[in-house]
Amino acid sequence: MTSAIALRPDFEAIAEWIKPGAKILDLGCGDGSLLRYLRDTRNVFGYGVEIDDDKLLKCFANGINVIQNDLESGLSSFESDSFDYVILSQTLQAMRHTEGIIQEMLRVGKEGIVSFPNFGYWKNRMQVISGHMPISKELPYHWYDTPNIHLCTLGDFEALCQQCNARILERRVMNNNCPVHFLPNLMGVLAFYRFERRM
Numbered sequence: 241m242t243s244a245i246a247l248r249p250d251f252e253a254i255a256e257w258i259k260p261g262a263k264i265l266d267l268g269c270g271d272g273s274l275l276r277y278l279r280d281t282r283n284v285f286g287y288g289v290e291i292d293d294d295k296l297l298k299c300f301a302n303g304i305n306v307i308q309n310d311l312e313s314g315l316s317s318f319e320s321d322s323f324d325y326v327i328l329s330q331t332l333q334a335m336r337h338t339e340g341i342i343q344e345m346l347r348v349g350k351e352g353i354v355s356f357p358n359f360g361y362w363k364n365r366m367q368v369i370s371g372h373m374p375i376s377k378e379l380p381y382h383w384y385d386t387p388n389i390h391l392c393t394l395g396d397f398e399a400l401c402q403q404c405n406a407r408i409l410e411r412r413v414m415n416n417n418c419p420v421h422f423l424p425n426l427m428g429v430l431a432f433y434r435f436e437r438r439m
Contacts, residue, residue: 250355251273254327255278257325264285265315265325265349268311272290315344324351328345342404346437360393395425401435409434411433
C-alpha cells in the first residue's frame with residue numbers, strides 16, 4: 241500500500257472523496273493498484289475495466305475484479321446507476337471520445353471522479369512557447385510516442401462538464417502533493433474533479 245502511494249500520490253486525494261463501503265467502477269484501471277488501495281483503506285467493492293492483457297494479469301494478481309473492455313466502445317455492459325462512483329484516473333487525456341466517456345460515467349454512476357495532468361501548468365506553457373511539446377513527470381512522452389491525444393486545462397475540463405450537463409461538486413488541484421489555491425490553472429500540475437448529473 242505504501243508503494244502505491246509513493247508511485248501515485250493521487251490515490252490518497254481520490255480516496256478522500258470515497259465513502260466507506262461504496263461500489264466503485266475504475267475505468268482504465270491498469271494493474272488495479274487504485275482499486276486495491278481503495279479496498280484496503282475504504283473497504284469498497286469494485287470492478288476495474290482494462291483492455292491491456294498484461295495489466296489484466298496484474299489485476300488478477302492483485303485480487304481485483306476486472307473486465308476486459310475498450311472504453312472507447314462505451315459502458316453498455318453496465319446498467320444505469322449501478323455504481324456509487326465511476327473513476328477515470330489519469331486516463332482522460334488518452335480517450336478519443338472524451339465527451340462520450342463523461343456521459344457514460346454519469347449514466348452508470350451516481351458520481352464521477354476524474355484526474356488528469358493540467359496542460360495549463362506554467363512549465364508546460366513555457367515549453368510550448370520555446371517551441372516544443374511539454375515533457376514532464378506527469379506528461380512523460382515525446383510528441384511522437386504519446387498515448388495522450390486530448391490534453392486539457394482546468395478551464396477546458398470545466399467547459400466540457402458544462403457541455404455534458406455535469407455539475408462539479410469539488411475540485412482539487414495539486415503540485416508536488418500540495419494543494420494549489422492561488423492561480424490553480426497556472427500553478428497546478430494535477431487536477432481532480434468530483435461531479436454528478438445536473439438535475
